Amino acid sequence: MTNVPQNIVNPILPGFNPDPSICRVGEDYYIATSTFEWFPGVQIHHSKDLGNWRLLTRPLTRPEQLDMRGNPDSCGIWAPCLTHADGVFWLVYTDVKRHDGSFKDAHNYLVTAPEIEGPWSDPVYVNSTGFDPSLFHDDDGRKWFLNMIWDYRVGYHSFQGIQLQEYDPVAKSLTGPARNIFKGTELGLTEAPHLYKRDGWYYLLTAEGGTAYGHAATLARARRIGGPYELHPDKHVVTSRFFPDNPIQRAGHGDLVETQNGETYLVHLMGRPRPGQNRCQMGRETAIQKCVWGEDGWLRLATGGMEPQSEVSGPDLPSHPFAQEPDRYDFDGPDLPLPFQWLRTPYPERLYSLSERPGHLRLFGREYVGSFFEQALVARRQTDYDFEAETRVEFQPVSIQQAAGLIAYYGRYQFFFLAVTLHEQLGRVLTILSCPGDYPGGFLEAPLDRPVSLPDRGAVAMKVTVEDMALRFFYRVEGLEDWQRIGPVFDATILADESGRGPHSNFTGAFVGMHAMDGSGAGQPADFDYFGYRNFT
Missing domain, CATH: 2.115.10.20 (Glycosyl hydrolase domain; family 43)
Structure with missing residues (x-):
């Protein structure tokens, strides 16, 4: 037939x-x-x-x-x-x-x-x-x-x-x-x-x-x-x-x-x-x-x-669909789910563990976001114009040099990072670190006038949405039922080959995922208990 x-x-x-x-x-x-x-x-x-x-x-x-x-x-x-x-x-x-x-x-x-x-x-x-x-x-x-x-x-x-x-x-x-x-x-x-x-x-x-x-x-x-x-x-x-x-x-x-x-x-x-x-x-x-x-x-x-x-x-062949990728990963297995990758290093055991706290992806804070050597950044590709991604992180920073959270990332000059960190006066806080194409310096912008105070302990849920070129961050802590907006509306097209590239071309694409950095060298861990991604179509 x-x-x-x-x-x-x-x-x-x-x-x-x-x-x-x-x-x-x-x-x-x-x-x-x-x-x-x-x-x-x-x-x-x-x-x-x-x-x-x-x-x-x-x-x-x-x-x-x-x-x-x-x-x-x-x-x-x-x-x-x-x-x-x-x-x-x-x-x-x-x-x-x-x-x-x-x-x-x-x-x-x-x-x-x-x-x-x-x-x-x-x-x-x-x-x-x-x-x-x-x-x-x-x-x-x-x-x-x-x-x-x-x-x-x-x-x-x-x-x-x-x-x-x-x-x-x-x-x-x-x-x-x-x-x-x-x-x-x-x-x-x-x-x-x-x-x-x-x-x-x-x-x-x-x-x-x-x-x-x-x-x-x-x-x-x-x-x-x-x-x-x-x-x-x-x-x-x-x-x-x-x-x-x-x-x-x-x-x-x-x-x-x-x-x-x-x-x-x-x-x-x-x-x-x-x-x-x-x-x-x-x-x-x-x-x-x-x-x-x-x-x-x-x-x-x-x-x-x-x-x-x-x-x-299409060709004269029987249709052969595959099972769709799930819209949420709970990190219950021994291996990192296939859609996720990390940057550069062949030694992932220094970046993450799925066994130290079962049911969680533990990231060990490594070099700052944008490093060419060892970043604890685990992410998946953006595959849709309009999507939302979310995670929940438990992180206890003890230094202002430590941060962990949800990141929309293209490269060292192009990223938006919603992060739990430490503030000298406010204690544990939520902030945004952004670099919208600053080549070659890679200098950060501070889109929040003041970081958001967080409880001393407990998980923080984070969400990013991209819709009609607008990128927005949200968060939720225990005791809050609704998502809370944080920060301005960012230009999502910053995370593209054609923006912020300086005198040479870039060739990759936008990712969204989890990141932990620790400039002190202590390797402070951050535990992520799930990661979800779904498109708006």
Whole structure:
């Protein structure tokens, strides 16, 4: 019986899920996306119908695989590539140590696993010539490693093209000459290479134009893997750069997959700016487009042209929905719930415990919010324009340098933090610490004229709402039935790639979660007994 294709609504991976790489194994589809400075590294989602997805795993979990302490904001894991060959999953990724100025310190690694959920191997170091690595398995058994080439020299274009070099899986190293096989188009900033083979042609899909509003996915092909590569007649397969009114913007960086029935789909990066604003609070997300191969051997969107569609026709596959994520976690299990991540460090036992006080997430106060090394910040992605999140914390500060509470966070220069802390005269108080885009200083603003006095002991419930670009905080203590507003109305779009970024770009997305800081070094604990998140739709 033929399945009735279901329409797929974009984005398929909402919230901060950029740079998608897609892989099919039998009836299962997997997408790997960048996680930047958030740990564990690389998000892998799973689907059986290309429309319904669930977060499945994050493979980079150990210090041997990834240590990002000291990595600046928007560094860390860039553009993973997930493939399957020889009965094994292959994952290549970049750990970027610097991205501002003329230099990019970008180290590329490879890990493998017999199953998608692991165990994943220790990494093999591959090279550092540029970021966005990709691994292509040719039908003759040879393997080829690709990445963009970075050129720091003054007077030269920093994106020098796409490098190709053979990879020896036995020696676990590159071999033979490295070649620049594709310089890109006049759009420039050529990156994110993926190779495919079809009907005797090698097809090279790249991203161009930067990851903002001039982004595009460019296609070229050659009879030999080393080129020369000829451009697609339209140059680009998908882009929003000519369609400023399309709700999908920043369309580019992508990867192709063929279904078991021979249909072709393109997954690609996208952003959803607020109407009338060029600020994407959810950061860079993942969309999907149905494609067709023309009689001329070139790939195009099934709808014609290169404009991304908000709704596309699904494949000829049975619908396969997954259980929805719960809207509340009570921290009753031994492990941190999968939606939550923390920043940079591979040693989470120094940040939190789920066993020291059962039924609670205990955060140990570490460095101040914004540290590049060790923050006790555990958070989940914002995935909706309008949402509310809440928690309840028990915290007994003994120093003005200690604070714990609910945080809406983008990066060290962009956050709003509702916190229990200590005041010399008032005792335990509730305050707000905000940094609405102060680059490069990261100086705090004090939106409250006076902190709110709290009882000497007891839990404090906290809530944040984001509605129509307005971010508001609320609190409740024992004896109060209703939520109490605290602080001004903040601009929620501050928590976006495009705001407060200074001279260099940011590439992540908004998070909401729990934070504990202790500048005294004592590691004062804060106990959170639940965390809830729900959208307003």
